[in-house]
Structure formats: structure tokens, C-alpha cells
Amino acid sequence: MSASDDFQKFQGTPGYIASGPLVDAVNCAIALERPLLIKGEPGTGKTLLARHVAAGLGMPMESWHVKSTSKAADGLYVYDTVQRLNDARFGDGDVSDIRRYIRLGPLGRVFAAEQRHVLLIDEIDKADLEFPNDLLLELDEMRFTIPETGDEVRARQRPVVLITSNNEKELPDAFLRRCVFHFIEFPDRELMKRIVDVHHPNLEEQLLDQVLIKFYWLREQSELRKKPSTSELVDWISALLRSGISREQLDAHIPFVGALLKTEQDSEALDTYRERGGKLPTRWSDLGPRYNQ
Amino acid sequence: MFLDLFFGLREAGVPVGLQEWQGLMTALEKSLHGQSLTRFYYLARACLVKSESFFDAYDRVFAKVFHGVEGALDVTEELLEWLRDPKNRAELTPEQREMLERLSRDELMRRFLETLEKQDGRHDGGGRWIGTGGHSPYGHGGEHPTGIRVGGQGRNRSAMKVWEQRRFRDYRTDATLDLRQWKVALRRLRHLTRDGVASELDLDETIDETCRNAGEIELVFRPPRRNNVRLLLLMDVGGTMDPYFEPMSRLVTALREEHGLRELRAYYFHNCIYDRVYRNAYLLREESVPTAELFRTLDERWKVMIVGDAAMHPAELLEPNGNIDPREETPTPGIRWLMRILEHFERVVWLNPDQPASWSSTHTTRVVEKLFPMFHLSVDGLSEAVAALVGARKAA
Numbered sequence: 001m002s003a004s005d006d007f008q009k010f011q012g013t014p015g016y017i018a019s020g021p022l023v024d025a026v027n028c029a030i031a032l033e034r035p036l037l038i039k040g041e042p043g044t045g046k047t048l049l050a051r052h053v054a055a056g057l058g059m060p061m062e063s064w065h066v067k068s069t070s071k072a073a074d075g076l077y078v079y080d081t082v083q084r085l086n087d088a089r090f091g092d093g094d095v096s097d098i099r100r101y102i103r104l105g106p107l108g109r110v111f112a113a114e115q116r117h118v119l120l121i122d123e124i125d126k127a128d129l130e131f132p133n134d135l136l137l138e139l140d141e142m143r144f145t146i147p148e149t150g151d152e153v154r155a156r157q158r159p160v161v162l163i164t165s166n167n168e169k170e171l172p173d174a175f176l177r178r179c180v181f182h183f184i185e186f187p188d189r190e191l192m193k194r195i196v197d198v199h200h201p202n203l204e205e206q207l208l209d210q211v212l213i214k215f216y217w218l219r220e221q222s223e224l225r226k227k228p229s230t231s232e233l234v235d236w237i238s239a240l241l242r243s244g245i246s247r248e249q250l251d252a253h254i255p256f257v258g259a260l261l262k263t264e265q266d267s268e269a270l271d272t273y274r275e276r277g278g279k280l281p282t283r284w285s286d287l288g289p290r291y292n293q
Numbered sequence: 294m295f296l297d298l299f300f301g302l303r304e305a306g307v308p309v310g311l312q313e314w315q316g317l318m319t320a321l322e323k324s325l326h327g328q329s330l331t332r333f334y335y336l337a338r339a340c341l342v343k344s345e346s347f348f349d350a351y352d353r354v355f356a357k358v359f360h361g362v363e364g365a366l367d368v369t370e371e372l373l374e375w376l377r378d379p380k381n382r383a384e385l386t387p388e389q390r391e392m393l394e395r396l397s398r399d400e401l402m403r404r405f406l407e408t409l410e411k412q413d414g415r416h417d418g419g420g421r422w423i424g425t426g427g428h429s430p431y432g433h434g435g436e437h438p439t440g441i442r443v444g445g446q447g448r449n450r451s452a453m454k455v456w457e458q459r460r461f462r463d464y465r466t467d468a469t470l471d472l473r474q475w476k477v478a479l480r481r482l483r484h485l486t487r488d489g490v491a492s493e494l495d496l497d498e499t500i501d502e503t504c505r506n507a508g509e510i511e512l513v514f515r516p517p518r519r520n521n522v523r524l525l526l527l528m529d530v531g532g533t534m535d536p537y538f539e540p541m542s543r544l545v546t547a548l549r550e551e552h553g554l555r556e557l558r559a560y561y562f563h564n565c566i567y568d569r570v571y572r573n574a575y576l577l578r579e580e581s582v583p584t585a586e587l588f589r590t591l592d593e594r595w596k597v598m599i600v601g602d603a604a605m606h607p608a609e610l611l612e613p614n615g616n617i618d619p620r621e622e623t624p625t626p627g628i629r630w631l632m633r634i635l636e637h638f639e640r641v642v643w644l645n646p647d648q649p650a651s652w653s654s655t656h657t658t659r660v661v662e663k664l665f666p667m668f669h670l671s672v673d674g675l676s677e678a679v680a681a682l683v684g685a686r687k688a689a
Binding site: 020021024025027028029031032034037039081082085086089129170173176177178179180181182183 | 308316319325326332335336340343344348476480499503508512
């Protein structure tokens with residue numbers, strides 16, 4: 001049973017630092033031909049992953065951004081009745097051919113494509129409660145029929161399906177059973193350093209330490225309504241670098257805090273903390289044991 | 294050992310089905326775990342566990358099952374054989390699988406062992422497995438491609454530590470385990486109407502009009518359908534209601550997350566409703582609203598859902614100044630307020646968290662039950678209550 005090497009493997013790309021378990025989960029989903037469901041805090045790179053999986057595997061990518069009004073059928077195809085009616089009225093083109101008015105949705109396009117695709121179904125939890133259930137059959141069998149024409153759209157190459165969820169709604173069990181699941185944990189210190197390095201190479205080691213200490217400390221503050229995430233950290237470092245701030249300046253306060261804290265209450269909470277004489281950490285040992293293993 | 298993991302998870306309340314299990318088996322066959330216990334840990338988690346709220350349970354079970362196993366993955370030979378045989382999976386028909394999903398743990402175990410036994414017999418007789426041994430994903434050596442690099446291994450963390458750390462304790466949200474069921478029950482709380490801006494194409498009407506217009510296209514638009522239900526939620530808190538904190542919070546979460554409702558207002562009370570209801574469960578006077586104001590501001594089409602056990606001292610319900618809180622002067626008896634709610638609103642239901650069998654044993658509950666349609670605070674009771682709120686009116 002040398003089934004171990006007959007599928008394409010994802011190994012990460014230079015622009016995306018994926019943890020070992022995440023790489024394994026992606027490969028597991030590819031090998032099992034099941035969709036990979038990815039959850040995790042906002043800003044941990046769920047959507048970005050799909051793009052890099054596509055790049056890593058050398059496949060084109062199609063994304064389907066789900067909205068609260070999205071219906072499962074939209075992903076398969078849309079039958080533009082109004083256009084047909086209009087053409088019938090004004091005599092533009094051949095209205096007897098329904099196929100001209102059927103436009104495939106993202107899922108349909110991926111199925112119909114010659115090449116194997118990576119399909120991203122982004123934020124599946126935004127849609128109606130039953131949305132995932134309506135896609136079960138299509139994702140299982142990778143085919144569907146268009147009743148208007150009787151055509152069957154069948155995937156020539158089983159696409160690699162990545163699905164992201166922000167936990168806004170519980171997903172149905174039947175749907176979950178078919179998925180491989182990965183929860184993107186918030187990156188720890190070492191991984192975070194590698195991630196920052198991708199975006200800001202050649203950052204001075206001590207400056208980076210200071211930045212990360214402040215960042216993780218902020219995340220530890222339970223009063224915060226919205227914890228700063230990786231993407232915000234990267235933005236913040238950009239701001240710091242552009243203003244040419246030195247490591248010493250970072251010791252005493254947090255400049256451009258607006259890049260990290262996005263609600264008024266959070267900024268106020270930090271101000272009150274400072275007014276009361278609260279200290280900012282400057283060493284890893286000022287943070288909890290989690291950061292000092 | 295593998296089966297221990299499977300049953301351990303089921304016992305710990307993690308919803309693992311055969312479908313997931315088979316997925317893991319296929320993954321193992323393809324040698325995706327690469328002989329590493331740490332990677333097996335992640336692989337099995339990706340296949341078996343579908344929510345981070347179960348990660349902690351998974352860690353506990355995994356630690357128990359694989360305690361003392363370090364580094365390389367060692368499994369008993371018979372299980373290995375069994376796992377390797379694709380027939381094991383093919384033999385189950387969808388019906389059987391469906392049945393198995395519903396069977397009790399013991400029964401499931403028994404059947405599994407039976408299958409296992411049968412399978413062993415076949416192995417002894419056939420001996421066809423010897424030939425494939427060389428490709429075994431569990432053997433040593435270079436069969437396994439080295440393609441996958443493990444990013445997280447250079448961190449001096451021994452394999453066992455990953456799950457013994459139990460980093461996912463924070464993600465446990467037992468209260469939301471069957472939140473979905475609650476939401477599904479609440480979904481019927483709908484009264485779809487069309488009002489507002491006409492922004493949706495009315496296809497039927499367009500065709501009709503176009504025909505009437507002798508083929509000249511006449512587009513007809515209509516407002517989209519939307520839920521017109523406004524819900525007033527009144528909740529009893531404290532005292533005898535304390536044990537029911539969990540189902541109550543589940544109901545509130547489900548209601549809040551169900552964005553379909555046009556409006557939702559929630560107020561709290563203690564034991565019985567008097568002249569004031571409270572905005573939060575602390576029942577502070579500063580945060581209260583006169584009950585009469587509800588009647589003034591909310592019209593009779595608001596649906597009312599009262600949640601409470603209706604169990605109190607008879608005086609609290611029936612007599613003037615009955616409020617259990619002596620600081621509140623309430624000359625009007627609670628029952629009068631309840632009657633007013635009934636008179637003002639068209640549809641009112643009462644959800645009682647106590648078991649229905651015990652309702653009749655409390656005097657006040659009996660009284661309230663006579664006044665209000667009372668339902669049990671459970672998924673089923675909620676469905677019935679929703680039907681009573683929006684369903685067809687029963688003939689009087």
C-alpha cells in the first residue's frame with residue numbers, strides 16, 4: 001500500500017509560516033479528499049492560508065466569500081432570467097439557448113475547470129444556519145445538476161477545499177463529520193518571530209523582543225474587548241519602523257497604540273492603567289510563565 | 294490502544310462518529326503521521342475533533358490512552374492488521390453505520406470486538422498481509438517520504454507535553470454544545486412579511502404584467518420578505534432559578550445570535566413580575582423599567598416569552614405588597630401584573646425549567662399554569678412554545 005506519495009503535498013511557502021500541525025492538517029485533507037475546516041482567532045491568517053496553499057501546490061485558486069445573504073445554490077450557478085427576458089424582448093442573441101444565461105458560481109467553475117483548483121469558502125458561518133448542510137452533497141460527490149438544462153457539472157479534478165469559520169454560528173454535525181478540522185492557535189513567541197521576520201526582515205533582535213513583550217502583554221489584559229492580532233502586530237511594527245522609534249522609547253510607553261487597540265474603551269482602559277501608575281513590562285520575565293518556558 | 298482513544302473520546306462527550314474514525318484510518322494508511330506520536334496527536338485531532346471546545350477533552354483522553362508512550366508510535370499487531378484492512382470499512386453499509394452511531398457505548402464496543410475477531414480469523418487463514426509488509430506505514434526506514442517538514446519541533450518540547458499542557462482549557466464552552474438545537478427550535482419564530490423598500494424582483498408579477506403589456510417588459514419589484522417578530526423576554530432570576538442558569542443562558546445566547554428577530558428585548562425579575570422589571574440580572578433599581586412602560590411602548594403584536602419556575606410563596610403572587618424584596622413597595626399583587634401582561638399582549642408563553650411532572654406540586658405554579666400556556670424549558674418545549682407564539686390560533 002504505497003499510497004503515501006500519490007498525492008500532492010503542501011509544504012508551506014516562503015511568504016507564509018505554517019506550523020507543523022497545520023501543514024499536516026492540510027495534507028491530511030488533501031489525502032482524504034475532504035474539506036479542511038479552519039477556525040481560529042481573527043487575524044491568524046485563515047484566509048491567507050488558502051492563497052498560500054494554492055501557491056505551494058501550484059494550483060489556481062477560486063474563492064467564494066460567503067455573506068449573510070449567500071445561498072448554497074449561488075455557489076453552483078445562477079440562472080439570469082432577467083437578462084433572458086430582456087434579450088427576448090429586444091431580440092439580442094439567441095434566447096432559446098438557456099445555457100447562455102447560466103453562469104457558474106465559484107463551486108461550479110472549480111468543478112468545470114480543466115485544472116485542479118484550490119477552493120476557498122470564506123467565512124462559511126456568515127450565511128444562514130442551513131447553508132453548510134445544503135452543500136453536503138456537492139462537496140461529497142463533487143458534482144451537481146442544473147435542472148434548467150439537465151446538464152451535470154462534475155469535477156474533473158477533485159478540488160482542494162478550504163473552509164474558514166469565525167465561530168459566529170455553530171456548524172451542523174453532518175457537515176462537521178465530513179471535514180478535517182484545524183484550529184489555528186495564536187502563534188507563540190518563536191513562531192511569531194518567524195512570522196514577523198517574513199514581513200519585516202532584518203528587524204533588530206532587541207527591538208523585536210520589546211515589541212513582542214508589549215504585544216503579548218496587551219493580549220494578556222483581560223479587560224480588553226478586542227485583543228490585538230498578528231496582522232495588527234505587523235501593521236504596528238510598520239508604523240514603528242517608519243517613525244524610526246528606538247528601543248529605549250519603547251521601554252516606557254506604547255506608541256501608535258491605535259494600530260493595536262481598535263476600540264475606544266480599550267485605549268481608555270490602557271490610559272487609566274498608565275495614569276494609575278501601572279508599569280509596562282520590559283522583560284519576558286514580566287509576563288506570565290506561559291512565555292518563559 | 295486506538296480503540297481506547299475512540300471510545301475514550303465518545304465517553305468524554307466528544308461527538309466522534311465512524312465517519313471520522315475511518316478518515317483517520319485512511320490517513321494512517323497513507324502514513325500521514327510519519328511515525329511521530331506528536332504528529333499522530335495532531336493528525337488524530339484534525340480528523341476526530343471538530344471544535345476547539347473539545348480540544349481539552351481530547352487532550353485528557355489522549356494523555357490517558359497514550360500515557361508513557363514517548364516518541365515512536367507503537368501499536369499492537371492485531372490492531373494494526375485490522376486497521377490496515379480496507380475491508381473493515383467497506384463491510385459496513387450506510388444503514389449499519391447509521392445504527393452504530395446511535396448504539397450505546399457497550400453495544401458499540403461489543404460489535405467492534407466482534408468485527409475485530411472476525412477479521413483476525415481471516416488474517417490467520419489468508420496470510421496475504423505478509424506481502425504488503427514492506428510498504429507498511431508503521432515500519433522503520435525510508436519508505437516514508439521526508440517531504441513534510443515539521444515546523445514546531447525545534448522547541449525542546451517533548452512530545453508528551455503538547456497534550457499534557459492542556460492549552461485548550463479556555464476553549465471549553467459546555468454551554469454551547471447543543472446551542473444549535475436551540476437555534477433550530479427558535480428558527481420557527483418567524484412571521485415573514487413584506488414591507489419596506491421594494492428592492493426584490495417579483496418574477497411572477499413581472500411575467501404577468503409583461504403579458505398584459507403585450508410583451509413590453511414591465512419589471513415589478515416588491516419589498517423582500519423579512520421576519521417581523523418582535524420578542525419580549527422576561528426572565529426570573531435568583532433563588533430557585535439558580536440551578537437553571539445554564540439552560541437560561543443558552544436560551545438567551547440562542548436568541549441573541551438568531552439575527553432573524555426584528556427586535557428582542559430582555560428584562561429580568563425575581564419570582565414574580567410587579568411594577569418594575571430590570572435590565573440586568575442584578576435587579577438594580579437604577580437599571581429598571583416600570584412594567585407599565587412596557588405596555589405603553591410595546592404594542593400587542595409583541596410576542597412575550599416568560600421564563601421562570603413560577604414557584605414562590607402564595608402571598609408573593611396573590612397578595613398586595615407581596616414582593617419578597619421588602620424595599621420594593623408593590624401594592625398591586627403580582628397576579629394582577631401577570632393578568633395585565635396577558636390582557637395587553639396577544640401571544641404570551643411561559644417557559645418553565647422545572648420538570649413538567651413537578652409543576653402541579655407547587656400551588657403558585659398551578660395558578661400560573663392555568664393562566665399561561667406553559668412549556669418545559671427544553672429543546673422540545675421550546676419548539677412547542679414557538680409554535681404557540683407564531684402558529685395558527687386555536688379556536689377559542
